[in-house]
Amino acid sequence: MRDDTERTPGPGRARRADAERTVRAILAAAERVLSQEPGATMERIAAEAGVARTTVHRRFATREDLVSSLTVLAAQQLEAAVLAGRPESAPPLVALHEVTANVLRIKRTWSFAMGVHSEHPEVMRVHTDTRARCVALFRRARDAGAVRSDVDPDWASRVYYGLIQAAAEDLAEEPTPAELDAAAARVVDTLFTGVGAGGGTPHRSG
Secondary structure (H helix, E strand, O other), X not given: OOOOOOXXXXXXXXXXXXXXXXXXXXXXXXHHHHHHOOOOXXXXXXXXXXXXXXXXXXHOOOHHHHHHHHHHHHHHHHHHHHHHOOOOOOOXXXXXXXXXXXXXXXXXXXXXXXOOOOOOHHHHHHHHHHHHHHHHHHHHHHXXXXXXXXXXXXXXXXXXXXXXXXXXXXXXXXXXXXXXXXXXXHHHXXXXXXXXXXXXXXXXXX
16 A cells, blocks of 8 residues: 655645745745835735735744844845855856856845845854855865966955945846846956956056
8 A cells, every 4th residue: 555645745734834935925025125115014014925914923023033034034045046156166267157146146136135234143154154165266266277376365255245246236126147147247357357458557656
């Protein structure tokens, strides 16, 4: 006799799945609303999510709890985007381009949450791990000869972060894949070739 226990979700599992979908819908609605109206109420967020205000309050006791959960979700999306670029295994410049495009997408999709300073342990872990992966990627690029041997990978990663932020600010709210690819290429090109007309260091006068 065939045992379908593992194939047929039980009532408890189905309820958990429904609850998770509801939470994700609320958080996605919160991002949409708060990115346009940072002071929006829980009631406004509930309306955007298509649920009752009481449903939002059952999942999040306060507005602060909701925003905290939103920052955690955004951080986890950021980590997944970085890992999808294969920073530890793809050729360094290929990985850098892919990671850049992926991160730009997350920064636009979760613009409100990414702009919130959070000390939530999970958010802090993600940002610490992401910075470490970025530094390691620039170290790989240096070892592969794509970056000068005298370049500090930590300094390069900080410059890179600044370029990504500037590029994200120039993107449309919902950039197309082609726009993300072009923005990523611009970041990488600026990082590796700069904006000067020549390859040398300009001389100071006087």
